[in-house]
Amino acid sequence: MASPLLLTAAGEVGGDFFRERSSGTLPCQAQSSHLFCWDWAKENIDRYGTPTVQHLEIVLLSVVIGFVVAFGLALFAHRRRQLQPPLLAATGILYTIPSIAFFFLLLPITGFGRDTAIIVLAAYTLQIIYRNTILGLANVPASVKDAARGMGLTNRQILWQVELPLAIPEIIAGLRVAVVSTIAIATLVVFINAGGLGTQIYGSGNLTFPTSIVIAMAIVMGMALLFDLVLLTLQRLTTPWRRVRQA
Amino acid sequence: MTTLPFASFTGAFEFIFAPQDSNVTGGNQVGGFEKSLELVLKHLEVTVIALAIALIVALPLGLYLGHRGRGELFAVGIGTAGRAIPELAVIALVAVLIGVGLKTVAPALAILGLAPILVNTYVGVRQVDSATVEAARGMGMSELDIMRKVELPLAIPTVMGGVRGAAIVIVATATIAPLAGVETLGDFIINRNVYGENGLLAGAILVALLALTLEGSLALLQRRLTSDGLKLKTV
Numbered sequence: 001m002a003s004p005l006l007l008t009a010a011g012e013v014g015g016d017f018f019r020e021r022s023s024g025t026l027p028c029q030a031q032s033s034h035l036f037c038w039d040w041a042k043e044n045i046d047r048y049g050t051p052t053v054q055h056l057e058i059v060l061l062s063v064v065i066g067f068v069v070a071f072g073l074a075l076f077a078h079r080r081r082q083l084q085p086p087l088l089a090a091t092g093i094l095y096t097i098p099s100i101a102f103f104f105l106l107l108p109i110t111g112f113g114r115d116t117a118i119i120v121l122a123a124y125t126l127q128i129i130y131r132n133t134i135l136g137l138a139n140v141p142a143s144v145k146d147a148a149r150g151m152g153l154t155n156r157q158i159l160w161q162v163e164l165p166l167a168i169p170e171i172i173a174g175l176r177v178a179v180v181s182t183i184a185i186a187t188l189v190v191f192i193n194a195g196g197l198g199t200q201i202y203g204s205g206n207l208t209f210p211t212s213i214v215i216a217m218a219i220v221m222g223m224a225l226l227f228d229l230v231l232l233t234l235q236r237l238t239t240p241w242r243r244v245r246q247a
Numbered sequence: 248m249t250t251l252p253f254a255s256f257t258g259a260f261e262f263i264f265a266p267q268d269s270n271v272t273g274g275n276q277v278g279g280f281e282k283s284l285e286l287v288l289k290h291l292e293v294t295v296i297a298l299a300i301a302l303i304v305a306l307p308l309g310l311y312l313g314h315r316g317r318g319e320l321f322a323v324g325i326g327t328a329g330r331a332i333p334e335l336a337v338i339a340l341v342a343v344l345i346g347v348g349l350k351t352v353a354p355a356l357a358i359l360g361l362a363p364i365l366v367n368t369y370v371g372v373r374q375v376d377s378a379t380v381e382a383a384r385g386m387g388m389s390e391l392d393i394m395r396k397v398e399l400p401l402a403i404p405t406v407m408g409g410v411r412g413a414a415i416v417i418v419a420t421a422t423i424a425p426l427a428g429v430e431t432l433g434d435f436i437i438n439r440n441v442y443g444e445n446g447l448l449a450g451a452i453l454v455a456l457l458a459l460t461l462e463g464s465l466a467l468l469q470r471r472l473t474s475d476g477l478k479l480k481t482v
Contacts, residue, residue, distance in 0.1 A: 093459065096415055096458050096462045097459065098418065098422055098454055098458050100433070100436065100451075100454070101419075105448070105451045105452065107447070107451075176327075180331050184332060184333045185334070187336065188423075190335075191436070202426075210344055213336050213340050213343070214340070217333055217336035217340075221331045
C-alpha cells in the first residue's frame with residue numbers, strides 16, 4: 001500500500017530518479033511500503049556499477065593507508081614498551097570519534113570529497129590493526145625468541161623471520177575486522193559527497209525506496225563477506241604450520 | 248575540492264553557546280546553548296535505550312551459548328555479519344518500512360549493538376578456565392549460579408569490550424537518526440539548510456565529544472566492575 005504522504009515527501013526531495021520511477025508502468029516500484037521490487041531491480045542493476053567501484057576504491061585506499069601507518073607504529077612501539085599505552089590511547093580516540101562527525105571536523109581543512117573520506121576511514125582502522133599487531137607480537141613465546149637468538153639471529157632477523165610470521169593470525173584477524181567494518185561505514189561518505197554505495201541509499205528519492213536500499217545493503221554485505229573470506233584464505237596460506245599442528 | 252567559506256571552529260563554538268542569525272534562511276535564530284543541550288540529551292537518550300535493549304538480548308544469549316560451549320559458528324557468523332551491516336541502510340529501511348520515531352529507531356540501533364556484545368560475551372565465557380568452572384560445580388553451585396557468579400565476573404573485561412564497541416556504533420549511528428524522525432545532534436549535520444555551516448561543524452564537535460565522554464565513562468565502569476584479582480593479572 002502506497003502511503004500518499006510518503007510519496008509526496010519523496011517527490012519533493014527526489015530528483016529525476018524518483019520521477020523516472022513513478023512514471024514507470026510497474027506498480028510495485030511506486031510503493032514505498034514494498035520491500036523489494038524484482039522487476040525494477042532487474043532493469044536497473046547496472047546503475048550500481050559505478051557506486052560499487054567508488055565504494056571499493058575508497059575502502060581499499062583507506063585500509064591500505066591505515067595498515068601501513070598502523071603496522072609501522074606497531075613495529076616502532078614493539079621494542080619501546082613505554083610508547084605502547086600512549087599510542088593505544090591516541091588510536092583509540094580516532095577510533096571512537098564517529099566517522100560522520102569526523103568528516104565534518106575535517107571540513108574546514110580538507111573540504112568535501114574523497115580525500116576527507118579516506119583520511120577518516122584510514123584513521124578509524126588504525127586502532128584495530130595496531131592493537132592486533134602488538135598483541136600478535138606479544139603472544140610469541142619467549143622460548144621461541146630465545147631459540148632464535150641462540151641460533152645466532154640478530155634482532156632484526158628475529159622480528160622478520162620469527163616474530164612477524166608467528167603473529168600473522170592476529171594481524172590478519174585485525175585486518176579482517178578493519179576491512180569488514182570499513183566497507184559498512186563507507187556508506188556514510190555520501191554525506192561529504194564522496195560517492196560510494198551510500199548514494200543509492202541516501203541519494204535523491206532513494207531514502208523512501210526500499211528496493212534501492214536493499215540492493216545497496218546486499219552489495220555492501222556481499223563485498224564484506226567476500227573480503228573476509230579472501231583474508232581468511234590468505235591467513236591459511238601464510239601459516240601452513242597451523243594446519244599441520246591441527247592434523 | 249571546495250572548502251566552505253563560513254565554517255570555522257570559532258563560528259561553531261559561538262553557534263553552540265549563543266543563538267545566531269541563520270546564514271541560510273535570513274532572520275531566523277538558530278543554534279544556541281538550549282537547543283544544543285536539548286539535542287545532546289536526546290542523542291544520549293536514544294543511545295542509552297538502544298544499548299540497554301542490546302544488552303538485555305545479547306548478554307544472556309552470549310552467556311548461555313558460552314556456558315554450554317555451543318554455537319561457535321553462530322556467534323562468529325553473527326559477529327562478522329553484524330559488522331558488515333551498513334548503518335545507513337538500517338536506519339533508512341526502518342524509517343520507510345516500519346515508521347519513524349524513538350520506538351522504531353531505538354530497536355534499530357540496538358540491532359547494531361547486538362553483535363559486539365554477543366561475540367565478546369561468548370568469547371569471554373569460553374576463555375574462563377574450565378578447572379575454575381569444575382571447582383564451582385564441585386562446590387555445589389547450580390549452572391545458573393556458575394554463569395552469574397563465576398563465568399560472568401571472570402569474563403567482565405571482554406564483555407565490557409563488547410559493550411564499549413556497541414556503544415561506539417550506536418552513538419555514531421544515532422547521528423543519522425534524524426532521517427528517521429528522532430532529533431539527535433545529527434539534526435545540526437543533516438539539516439544543513441536550516442543551521443548553516445557553523446551548525447554543521449558544531450554538530451560534529453558535539454557528537455565527537457559525546458562519543459568520547461561515553462567511551463571514557465564505560466572505561467571507568469569497566470574498571471569498577473572488574474574484580475581486583477583480575478586487575479593484578481593484566482599488569
